[in-house]
Amino acid sequence: MSEKYETHVNAILAECPDADPKDIAEAFAKYETEFYIPPQDAMRSILRRFKGEQSVPTTRSPSQGGSSAPRNTKKVSRLSELNGNDKEVEIEVEIISHNMREQTIRGEQKQIAFGLLEDNPWEEKGDKTRWEYKDWGPSANLAPGSIVRIEGASVNEYQGRMSLNINQSTRIVVVREGTRPVVAPGEPQDINSLPSDGYVCVVGRVLASRPDQIHKKDGSGSLDIVRGRIADESGTIGFLSWEPFDHAVGSLLKIDGAQVRTFRDTPELNFGRTTKVEIYHDKNFADADSLSQQTVLTISELRDGARDVDAVVQITEWAKRSFTRDGEERFLWSGQIADPTGRCRMSAWSELPFSEDQLPMTVRLKGVRVRAWQGIPDITVDNVDQVEILDATPWDESLDLTNHTAEVDLHDLATGASRVGVSTSAIIVSVREDSGFIQRCTECRRVLRDGACAEHGPNDGNSDVRLRLVMDDGRSSVSLLTNKAATLALLGMDEAQMKAAVDEDGQMAFVQTLRGTLLGRTVKATGRTIVDEQGAMMLADGAAVVEEDAGMLATELRAHWGVS
Amino acid sequence: MQSSGRVRRQPAWHMLASEFSEATLNEKGSGEYDPSFVITKLGAKVNRVIVAGLLERLEVRETSNGSTLYQGQMRDPSGLHYFSVGDYASESMRELTLSLVEKTEIGEPVLLLMTAKSRWYQTDEGAVYTSLRPEEACEIDAKTYALWLTRACEGTLQRMKTRNDSLSAEPTAEGLKAAGVPDNMVDGLLLSRNHYGEFDTETYTLNVMQALDIAEGRMEAASQPAPPPQSTLDDAPAAAGASDDDAVKETLVAIIGQLDQGDGVDFETVLTNADARGIDRQLAEAKLDELSNEGTLHEPRFGWFRIVS
Numbered sequence: 036m037s038e039k040y041e042t043h044v045n046a047i048l049a050e051c052p053d054a055d056p057k058d059i060a061e062a063f064a065k066y067e068t069e070f071y072i073p074p075q076d077a078m079r080s081i082l083r084r085f086k087g088e089q090s091v092p093t094t095r096s097p098s099q100g101g102s103s104a105p106r107n108t109k110k111v112s113r114l115s116e117l118n119g120n121d122k123e124v125e126i127e128v129e130i131i132s133h134n135m136r137e138q139t140i141r142g143e144q145k146q147i148a149f150g151l152l153e154d155n156p157w158e159e160k161g162d163k164t165r166w167e168y169k170d171w172g173p174s175a176n177l178a179p180g181s182i183v184r185i186e187g188a189s190v191n192e193y194q195g196r197m198s199l200n201i202n203q204s205t206r207i208v209v210v211r212e213g214t215r216p217v218v219a220p221g222e223p224q225d226i227n228s229l230p231s232d233g234y235v236c237v238v239g240r241v242l243a244s245r246p247d248q249i250h251k252k253d254g255s256g257s258l259d260i261v262r263g264r265i266a267d268e269s270g271t272i273g274f275l276s277w278e279p280f281d282h283a284v285g286s287l288l289k290i291d292g293a294q295v296r297t298f299r300d301t302p303e304l305n306f307g308r309t310t311k312v313e314i315y316h317d318k319n320f321a322d323a324d325s326l327s328q329q330t331v332l333t334i335s336e337l338r339d340g341a342r343d344v345d346a347v348v349q350i351t352e353w354a355k356r357s358f359t360r361d362g363e364e365r366f367l368w369s370g371q372i373a374d375p376t377g378r379c380r381m382s383a384w385s386e387l388p389f390s391e392d393q394l395p396m397t398v399r400l401k402g403v404r405v406r407a408w409q410g411i412p413d414i415t416v417d418n419v420d421q422v423e424i425l426d427a428t429p430w431d432e433s434l435d436l437t438n439h440t441a442e443v444d445l446h447d448l449a450t451g452a453s454r455v456g457v458s459t460s461a462i463i464v465s466v467r468e469d470s471g472f473i474q475r476c477t478e479c480r481r482v483l484r485d486g487a488c489a490e491h492g493p494n495d496g497n498s499d500v501r502l503r504l505v506m507d508d509g510r511s512s513v514s515l516l517t518n519k520a521a522t523l524a525l526l527g528m529d530e531a532q533m534k535a536a537v538d539e540d541g542q543m544a545f546v547q548t549l550r551g552t553l554l555g556r557t558v559k560a561t562g563r564t565i566v567d568e569q570g571a572m573m574l575a576d577g578a579a580v581v582e583e584d585a586g587m588l589a590t591e592l593r594a595h596w597g598v599s
Numbered sequence: 600m601q602s603s604g605r606v607r608r609q610p611a612w613h614m615l616a617s618e619f620s621e622a623t624l625n626e627k628g629s630g631e632y633d634p635s636f637v638i639t640k641l642g643a644k645v646n647r648v649i650v651a652g653l654l655e656r657l658e659v660r661e662t663s664n665g666s667t668l669y670q671g672q673m674r675d676p677s678g679l680h681y682f683s684v685g686d687y688a689s690e691s692m693r694e695l696t697l698s699l700v701e702k703t704e705i706g707e708p709v710l711l712l713m714t715a716k717s718r719w720y721q722t723d724e725g726a727v728y729t730s731l732r733p734e735e736a737c738e739i740d741a742k743t744y745a746l747w748l749t750r751a752c753e754g755t756l757q758r759m760k761t762r763n764d765s766l767s768a769e770p771t772a773e774g775l776k777a778a779g780v781p782d783n784m785v786d787g788l789l790l791s792r793n794h795y796g797e798f799d800t801e802t803y804t805l806n807v808m809q810a811l812d813i814a815e816g817r818m819e820a821a822s823q824p825a826p827p828p829q830s831t832l833d834d835a836p837a838a839a840g841a842s843d844d845d846a847v848k849e850t851l852v853a854i855i856g857q858l859d860q861g862d863g864v865d866f867e868t869v870l871t872n873a874d875a876r877g878i879d880r881q882l883a884e885a886k887l888d889e890l891s892n893e894g895t896l897h898e899p900r901f902g903w904f905r906i907v908s
Contacts, residue, residue, distance in 0.1 A: 042825035084706030175771035550737035585745030589814035
């Protein structure tokens, strides 16, 4: 052993002549075998140990500096602070317009960009000044609607007019991406890349159209409208026309000046008085049949507020319920549906042509609506014509969808809609300090804080167990809440053992033990997700640490990437 | 139809110390709660990392305002992470730090894994340092360390490939997306290409190979002999061969090449950077002279050095 580490032992001995070479060699062996630290990396730690109290001087290895000679930058927040001969200016502005033109400079054709920018970009209604700018770069980071930090521009003053010159060495940092991409009016856009609000022009084929009425909330009457759906090859979108609209299904239209409004999570085109709708001629435009394929959605693709949705699903549970409205008994049918991408609920306002003992039933849904309850999409069937019973399932017949869970990438879960019946695997990067035992409000199950519920005030609460974790795949993260069963399964403990661990060591030490077993490990969790603007959350009823073999993974990596 | 996404939690990058510590570029939005990022040479835009290694040092520093700050360093096969734990850290993190201080004092080896926020600062001379603020950490065993190593290697290899694919693409967001660069790398790659220019990724490949040796349990392959005892024990890998005249010259040229913003690099900055890489100031001074005489370097003005191109 001493031979193996000879050079390292000698290096330590040079600094600590009194140390026992055998002890030093043993220390190196321990680092290597128990901790996977090769001797050159263990050197400093071992040296520290044998030097004892003596402190080892530590120097930081600096990386290469950004700029050795700091520029003489003039950093301002308002354009009015600038003078005609300022150089190396730094300022944050919003790009109002951005145009390109070719210019001949010293006999050479060159692209330059120009437009308007505006200072004070962060204040909603503040005082703002606009200047023209020229970008000689031109930089790819300048886009209308974006807020950028311009570092190293110079001011140009010509006949009393001030403008900003941006050149090739100017740095443009995009602080906020453009939120209103500016498209020339009259220029059709792809339906799947429409903004979530604003006026647009599209060319699309009518897939559905039916008259409807909107009842004014104040009871003063109703408005005749037309609802429908149009599509191009990139996607489909619902529309609502406030003006008469009599184009038949299948017509190809150019619609200019339609307004996009987002209803719940679903954007919709609104046609009003200023919208120009005209017949468009394009022999190569896809026909209605192939375009309507796009309206067939899977359960994972359902979004709150969507209309005219087609889907093929399996009904796994179905029951009739009655309720009373305006003194009259009414009926509602509801139950569970599933497809290979997940599960959700469905309700129908009329009886569907099958009985409970025929379940599971595979059906094609046409033109149904989507609403969400607690973030989970829920299909509504308004009349029986929207449901067609199929003889066979388009997926593997043997797939039991009753308790089926779809395996989904964490990134897809984090960026998709709320879903039921999903599982995902990712690395645990956080174990929150309040993981473990909690008290829930006896009224509403909210977690009590300092013995009190935010809604129902102080109460004794019911004891429950849950973990608050964060799982992360390097691109997205999802906060993971495990219920009691999932927690105990994940930790391999029963409740009594867990209670003993917390009582014995205290909450912080317990959390630290959890981190020791979970941080950096892959966990597979099963349950439902809730996705909103704050991010994604998974409520898990099952969770397990995925056993992985680092040696195998490393060997696979070598093979896959060709590093050997 | 994208949501703002600004309040969303930033993902954690699995990253070796060399990639993080070599970063010299940062970005900070102007809003109070905007996340700040360190942009690495390989184009990762890092707000949070998950890193692991041998806890090599952890000491308390009393600060001038009376608060307590623990400073530590953690070593993985590619280099060192510097981190600090202050009064702002969570209760669990501070408790753990106290117990780790005890262990390092008695020389007990500790393998640590942490999720941490990236930090960045620049000295007056222009040298840039990155460091970490751990959010959560725990002691791990060699098995978990090996798993982390493979993930950090996979991340590094993936970023090297993405960067390589992006080199032939047009340097715009659309150009990179068209070349298949994933969304989360587009911004960072554009920034890194602008700031770092061309560089050799060979050292990252070597880091990965060594880390994979360790993950596979092939410790023999991952071990290197100690440098001759007379040389200083230093942090930077470059110091291993620092006694070699040519290596010193190479390092100096590399420093000047990287720091030069067009006007050359001043004498003091060169020496400070060389010193930090374990090159004695006097030796560096002598070698600077030699390089100038050889014609490798020239002085456009007194005390400012440039590479003769």
